[in-house]
Amino acid sequence: MIKTKSNLLLAFIAVIALSGCGSSGGSAPETSVPANSASNSASSPSSIASPTSAGAAYPVSVENCGRTLTFDSAPEGVVSLWQAPTEMMLALGLDDRITAVAGNYAAFPDSIAEAAEALPVIGTSMSWPSKEVLLSEAPDLVVGQSLEGFAFDTSQGYASVEQIEEGGAQVYGSNLCSSADALNMTLETPYRTLRDFGTIFGVSDRAEEFIAQMAAKKQTVVDAVKGLPTQRVAFYNGGDGPLIVLAGGIYDDAIATAGGKNVFPADSVYVSKEDFAASDADVILVGTFEGQDFANLSDYITTNFPDLPAVKDGRLVEIPVADTDASISVMRGLTEIANGIHPDLDLAVPAS
Structure with missing residues (x-):
């Protein structure tokens, strides 16, 4: 079962606490x-x-x-x-x-x-x-x-x-x-x-x-993904049952602008292993905070969800969660997400 949240800010702070990386x-x-x-x-x-x-x-x-x-x-x-x-x-x-x-x-x-x-x-x-x-x-x-x-x-x-x-x-x-x-x-x-x-x-x-x-950095991504097929995207951020996912608000906007669709509802924070396995995600963005190890997180996903299209195709992509914050580097995060969703895109990632 997918557990829902009353807001994203609470989830963001909770995720930081769980990661122990501040x-x-x-x-x-x-x-x-x-x-x-x-x-x-x-x-x-x-x-x-x-x-x-x-x-x-x-x-x-x-x-x-x-x-x-x-x-x-x-x-x-x-x-x-x-x-x-x-x-x-x-x-x-x-x-x-x-x-x-x-x-x-x-x-x-x-x-x-x-x-x-x-x-x-x-x-x-x-x-x-x-x-x-x-x-x-x-x-x-x-x-x-x-x-x-x-x-x-x-x-x-x-x-x-x-x-x-x-x-x-x-x-x-x-x-x-x-x-x-x-x-x-x-x-x-x-x-x-x-x-x-x-x-x-x-x-x-x-x-x-x-x-x-x-705005110019955003437009670069919009122009680059125009006409490309929409990909089903999961944004994973740790946890092994339930799993922490990033959805709604700025996360959904970034994924949609980059040519994807979040597989989880906008009010999702924690999802069960069963729901994650049933997501049919084409791409899995692996969000990391400082102190989180991409290799460990991706190993967990590949070991436990071998039948997901994203795992079969090796489409797990690290995204620093700080780059998706509503701040000065958010278009850097958007570009990173676009490159992850469309591996042939290879857009230059703006300097932070």
Whole structure:
């Protein structure tokens, strides 16, 4: 039987915990770039010039999670409680505005790894800073992903959105407002956050340039897979009964854009061995976090599901799950998925 989830964010955090692979320090482990990665610096986040808010017209306002946030000037002390908005701020050259971050859950993309390494860390990969620690930073802006629970769960000793606002800071929900919104996330979800950061910090030109780069990378994949036969795809992420699968939201959008169809329903997280065996998947994407070994995961699949078309044809493909996060590397993940679904495609994978 397929077990379902109420949201993807909960599943994402649960998967990280099960994998035991989160990084708790402020340094970003090195990541390797495949030999066929694009090397054109013009399409790399590092090509974005250092921003300045000089000349920006304040006050400015953005609509976020049913609230209007108004800024009389660009925030100078930001605490980021989730890696995706941290990455987006760094990609826009806003590292000097970030005073602290919660622990990262994956290696940062190469283009921003050096800047990320210098950021003060006040949490761990699976634990956010306590209310006292967060408020002691005296931020003027706190950025999270999902404004309900998780980093704002008072039962875990974290500060609520209301408590942070009472302390004088504004709170911005990046990518989604509640965990239930995760099922509606798409490849273009980061665009909204990038645009809002552009408005808030007076760097809209940089934000639009970066969005245009992301959109161009997506279009490259769309054009490449046009007319190719749709493949049945399973996105496996560990477990041996039940098995963890990635489905719905941004995962389904990436698979569909890359010319595939997820074999499991959008609200699936855990599936039985029987359901996995009956999936008839043509391709199995093997999602890995840091600390997960692709060889071990693929050996489990090939040993236990020898009759699946994907296993018979040797079509098991490693996909770093961090590349499918709603952040600056999501089009890299899309390209990796497209190459995995269509082995003759061989698209150049964008640099991270």
